[in-house]
Amino acid sequence: MTTAVNVEQSSRTGGAADQHAAVRAVGLTRRYPGAARPAVSDVGFTVGQGEVLALVGPSGCGKSTTLRMIAGLEPLDGGTLHLDGVDATGTRPEHRRIGWVPQSYGLFPHMSVADNVGYGLRARRVPADQRRTAVQEALRLARVTELADRSPSQLSGGQRQRVALARALATDPRVLLLDEPLAALDPQLRDELRAELAELLRTAGRATVLVTHDQHEALALADRIAILRDGRLVQCATPAEIWQDPADDFVAAFIARGNVLPAESAGDGSVLVADVWRLPLRELGGADTVRLDRELEVVLRPRDLVADEHGELTLMVRQCEYLGDVVRVHGEPFGGDVRLSVELPSSTAISDRITLRPSPGKVTVRNKRTAGGNR
Amino acid sequence: MTLIAQRPASPGPAEPAAARRRPRRERPWLTAGAAWLAVGLAVAPILVTLLAALTDNWNDGPLGGGVTLRWVGESFAEFTIGLSTSVEVALYTLAIDLVIGLPLAWAFARTRLPGLGVLRWLTGLPLAVPGIAVGLALVATYPQLQSSGMLLIAGHVVVTLPFLTAAVAPVLADRDLVDLEHTAATLGARFGRRSLTVTLPHIRTSLLSAALMIFTLSFGEFNLTYFIVNPAEPTLPVSLFGAFIYGQTSNAAALTLWYCVAVVPIAVALQLLGKLAVKRSK
Numbered sequence: 001m002t003t004a005v006n007v008e009q010s011s012r013t014g015g016a017a018d019q020h021a022a023v024r025a026v027g028l029t030r031r032y033p034g035a036a037r038p039a040v041s042d043v044g045f046t047v048g049q050g051e052v053l054a055l056v057g058p059s060g061c062g063k064s065t066t067l068r069m070i071a072g073l074e075p076l077d078g079g080t081l082h083l084d085g086v087d088a089t090g091t092r093p094e095h096r097r098i099g100w101v102p103q104s105y106g107l108f109p110h111m112s113v114a115d116n117v118g119y120g121l122r123a124r125r126v127p128a129d130q131r132r133t134a135v136q137e138a139l140r141l142a143r144v145t146e147l148a149d150r151s152p153s154q155l156s157g158g159q160r161q162r163v164a165l166a167r168a169l170a171t172d173p174r175v176l177l178l179d180e181p182l183a184a185l186d187p188q189l190r191d192e193l194r195a196e197l198a199e200l201l202r203t204a205g206r207a208t209v210l211v212t213h214d215q216h217e218a219l220a221l222a223d224r225i226a227i228l229r230d231g232r233l234v235q236c237a238t239p240a241e242i243w244q245d246p247a248d249d250f251v252a253a254f255i256a257r258g259n260v261l262p263a264e265s266a267g268d269g270s271v272l273v274a275d276v277w278r279l280p281l282r283e284l285g286g287a288d289t290v291r292l293d294r295e296l297e298v299v300l301r302p303r304d305l306v307a308d309e310h311g312e313l314t315l316m317v318r319q320c321e322y323l324g325d326v327v328r329v330h331g332e333p334f335g336g337d338v339r340l341s342v343e344l345p346s347s348t349a350i351s352d353r354i355t356l357r358p359s360p361g362k363v364t365v366r367n368k369r370t371a372g373g374n375r
Numbered sequence: 376m377t378l379i380a381q382r383p384a385s386p387g388p389a390e391p392a393a394a395r396r397r398p399r400r401e402r403p404w405l406t407a408g409a410a411w412l413a414v415g416l417a418v419a420p421i422l423v424t425l426l427a428a429l430t431d432n433w434n435d436g437p438l439g440g441g442v443t444l445r446w447v448g449e450s451f452a453e454f455t456i457g458l459s460t461s462v463e464v465a466l467y468t469l470a471i472d473l474v475i476g477l478p479l480a481w482a483f484a485r486t487r488l489p490g491l492g493v494l495r496w497l498t499g500l501p502l503a504v505p506g507i508a509v510g511l512a513l514v515a516t517y518p519q520l521q522s523s524g525m526l527l528i529a530g531h532v533v534v535t536l537p538f539l540t541a542a543v544a545p546v547l548a549d550r551d552l553v554d555l556e557h558t559a560a561t562l563g564a565r566f567g568r569r570s571l572t573v574t575l576p577h578i579r580t581s582l583l584s585a586a587l588m589i590f591t592l593s594f595g596e597f598n599l600t601y602f603i604v605n606p607a608e609p610t611l612p613v614s615l616f617g618a619f620i621y622g623q624t625s626n627a628a629a630l631t632l633w634y635c636v637a638v639v640p641i642a643v644a645l646q647l648l649g650k651l652a653v654k655r656s657k
Contacts (some may be wrong), residue, residue, distance in 0.1 A: 033487075073557050093560040104551065106558035110576045119572075120562030171562060 020085045022175045022207030023047040023070060029078030030065050039065045041231045044079070047175065047224075052201055052208040054222035056215060058254070062231040063211045064179055070209060071100050071177050084174045094123075099168030099206070103180040105160045107152035113163050114139070114148040120171035134170050141203065142166035157185045158193050162200070169204055176201075178210040182217060194220050215255050219243075227251050246299060247369060257328070257341045258301035263365060265292040271365060273298050274338045277313045285364035295368035302328060302343040304362035311357035315340060317350055329354070421635065427628035434624075446629035453618070454633040457611035464524070464610060465593040468531040472589050475532070476539035483540060484547035499537045506598025509533060514603050526603045527610075531596060535589040542585035546578045584648045591641050611637070 024046045031038040040062040047053045055063040068074035070081060072093035080089045088096055100106075107116050117138050121131040139145045142162040152160060161181060168176055181197060182190045198221050201208055212218050218225050219239045226236040227247075235247035239255075246252035249260040263273045270280045279298070281287040290296065305313075318339075319330040326343045331354070333340065344354065427433050428447055431440030482488060483495055501509055513530050520526035546552065552574065559569045575582075597612040604613055611634055618627035 071557075071561055073561070093557070094563050094565055096561070097563075098561050100558055100561035102554050102558060104554055106554050108555060108559075108573060108576075119559065119564070123559070123563040123565075123568055167562070177561075 020049075021046040021082075022049050022051070022084060023053075023209060024082040024085075025066075025070065025079065026081075027079035028066060028069055028076060028081065030062075030069060030074055031077050038077070038231050040069065040228075042079070043226075043228065043231070043233045045226050045233065045236050047207045047209055049207055050205050051223045052210065052221055054218035054225045055209060055211045055228060056213065056218045056225055056254070057228035057234075059213060061228040063213075063228050065231075066228070067177055067179055067209060067211045070175070071098055072096050073100075097171065097174050099165075099171065099173035099176040101161075101164045101168050101176070101178045101181060103183055105164040105184070107155075107160055107164060107167075109152050111152075112148065113144065113150050113152070113155070116152065116163060117148075117167045117170050119167065124171065134172075138166040138170035141169060142200065158189055158196070161185070161193065161197070165197075165200060165204075169206070173206065176204070176206045176208040176210075178208065180211055180213070182212070182214070197221060219255070225255070227254065243301070244364070245366070252299060252301070253341075256301045258299065258304075259338065259340055261298045261300070261338055262368070263296040263298045265296065271296055271298065274333065276333050279312065279358060279363070281365070283358055283360050283363070285361045286366050290365050291367055296365055297368045298363060298365050300340075300358070300363045302341045304359055305340075305342045305356040306359055307344055307348075307354050308357040309355055311355035313356045315342065315354045315356055317348060317352045317354060320348060320350055322346065424628045424631050427625050428632050430625055432625075433628075446623070446625040447632065450618070450626050450629040450633060453614055454611070454630055454637075457609055457614035457630075458633075458637060460608045461594050461611040464527055464531060465590045467528045468535055468593040469586055469589050471528065471532045472536055472539050473586070476536050477543065479536075480540045480543040481547055483544040485553075495540075498540055501534045502537050506534065506596070507602065510599040510602030513599075521603055522605050524605055524608065527600060527605070530599050530603050531593045534596065534599060535592050538588050538592065539585045542581045542588070543578055546581045547574075549577070552577045580648065580651055584645065587641060587645050587648060591638070591645070594638065594641070 026044045028040055028043040029038055030040040043062070043066055045053065055066055057063050065074055069076055070083075072088070072091060076089060080087065082088060083096060083098070093100075107113075108119065111119065114135055118131050118135045121134055126134065135148075136145070139148055142165050144159060144162045144166055147155065147159060147163065152163070155163065161184075165176075182193060185193060194217060201221065210221060212221075222239065224236060224238055225242055227234045227242070227250075229250055235242060235251050237245075242251060242255050246255060246258065246260060252258040252260045261274045263271045266272045266278060269282070270278050271284070272278055284298070314334050315329070315331040316334065317329050317331045321328040321330075323343070323346075325346060327346050327348050329342050329344050329348055331340055331342070332338070342354075342356065348354065426437050429442050429444070430438050431443040431445070433439060479494075479498065482491060510530060513526055513533075514521060517526055517529075520529070555573050555577065556569050559573045564572065595612055596610075597616065600610055601613055601616065604610055609617065615627065615630055615634060618630050
């Protein structure tokens with residue numbers, strides 16, 4: 001379970017186990033000249049050896065800036081950065097030993113695939129025989145050996161991605177940094193290559209930080225996910241932890257398209273959710289650990305509610321997204337000003353009135369997070 | 376009623392005007408004729424110059440006194456003197472432009488230094504000021520530099536520098552190039568290696584065309600040059616002017632022919648570079 005304390009520890013102090021993490025970022029801050037607020041403010045996290053961390057968030061949240069700060073392409077206005085236990089805060093990018101893959105893949109158009117992959121080794125003056133071996137190994141790992149003599153213009157989007165990864169891996173980097181690795185691909189190809197990329201990252205076994213605005217990508221590729229909003233770290237946890245226990249409504253909506261709703265104890269073994277919905281405590285997950293004398297909130301995801309004519313909550317359907325066997329419905333409960341996302345049978349239509357009840361144990365209740373927990 | 380029924384159907388008011396309009400007939404001969412007229416207007420003076428250069432006595436009209444190669448032969452020595460001065464000045468101008476212009480273009484494209492806007496404006500200013508005014512200002516300010524030829528080179532640098540910065544700065548500002556340079560940096564390449572292996576290949580076409588443009592402009596520059604050139608070592612355009620004003624028409628025409636011979640390779644190179652740039656952009 002991720003709490004405010006966990007984020008704070010990661011951001012501020014760093015535990016003893018973090019000392020030899022592949023990446024240890026503490027209080028990263030970046031303010032662009034003339035900007036009203038920092039693009040990145042006091043962001044901290046660690047990435048263990050072989051671990052994949054996804055930085056996610058909406059456009060403009062600071063995730064790419066954070067990645068560029070790790071790469072050394074963006075100066076730090078505050079905070080420190082350690083790579084493999086070595087302070088790299090002021091180190092130039094050419095001396096950081098990182099594997100950077102930009103969104104456009106950054107293949108040098110005037111060089112062959114093999115020359116692209118060998119570029120970093122030549123820059124580091126690796127002897128020719130060792131260079132040849134390392135290039136072959138990187139090409140083999142990325143499964144692009146047969147493309148060695150081709151020009152980047154002769155490659156498909158997926159092939160370019162693999163060549164860019166091979167080039168990044170050839171230099172034996174401390175950490176791989178991937179900026180929106182699948183964003184430049186067609187949606188169909190993206191789904192196919194997501195699994196391929198996950199396998200390649202597993203095979204490479206490198207500490208990896210990747211940036212994405214796609215929650216599916218983050219959930220599929222990452223061991224842990226760091227969610228940013230307005231330049232600040234909101235939550236950093238495993239995909240399962242974030243799914244089960246989002247830090248706040250923003251995280252719930254962004255990762256699971258769910259909701260975190262305010263609630264209060266009704267004093268009769270039930271809680272009143274968003275002033276409109278009375279739910280028996282026995283039907284809620286987490287009910288046995290919650291303190292009823294404090295402020296409450298309820299976490300629900302789109303599949304946590306089911307249509308039931310005897311349900312306690314009546315929802316007016318405002319919008320439907322067809323997903324095949326189900327539709328994702330966006331609607332408003334009568335008497336409440338919240339907006340809920342629920343997945344219901346595909347027969348549901350706009351303007352329908354649906355009565356809902358929670359699937360037993362799926363909707364969870366917890367004590368309201370403090371402001372620090374919602375960083 | 377029968378009469379009305381037998382009338383041919385007239386187009387109804389609902390039918391759009393465009394549908395009623397007959398397809399426009401193409402007139403390729405009109406385009407071709409206009410093109411050939413333009414070519415004729417451009418080529419005619421060259422043909423007249425050729426005729427004058429081959430005429431023994433132009434005062435008697437075309438081919439007056441018969442055909443001769445005398446003027447072509449006699450003007451060759453004058454041509455080589457002017458050519459060597461012009462080439463030397465153009466090469467120095469190009470070299471200095473590259474040394475000053477590339478860092479300047481880089482600063483325009485990549486930095487936000489204070490005063491850069493003013494510098495950009497000042498760099499482009501000579502394009503708007505007549506060459507005569509620039510020449511007079513230079514010779515009035517630095518008269519001691521005229522005899523060495525340094526003033527001439529400085530003047531050419533002033534008027535050609537904007538062409539280099541204008542051609543190269545936008546390419547240097549290209550986000551793709553910045554991404555490539557950043558990628559090279561993360562792979563361990565320092566500034567020098569990045570510049571040679573990534574930046575230079577990317578800006579090569581623009582740089583080459585700018586260099587050829589600068590060479591050509593400097594080679595053919597007259598307005599400014601006339602006021603600041605060392606009279607003992609005239610450039611080719613200044614020689615041409617002298618020949619037309621003070622010498623025989625046929626001699627001047629022959630010198631003009633030699634001038635054309637000298638600039639043809641440059642024109643061809645510019646044409647080829649243009650094609651290369653188009654090919655690379657596809």
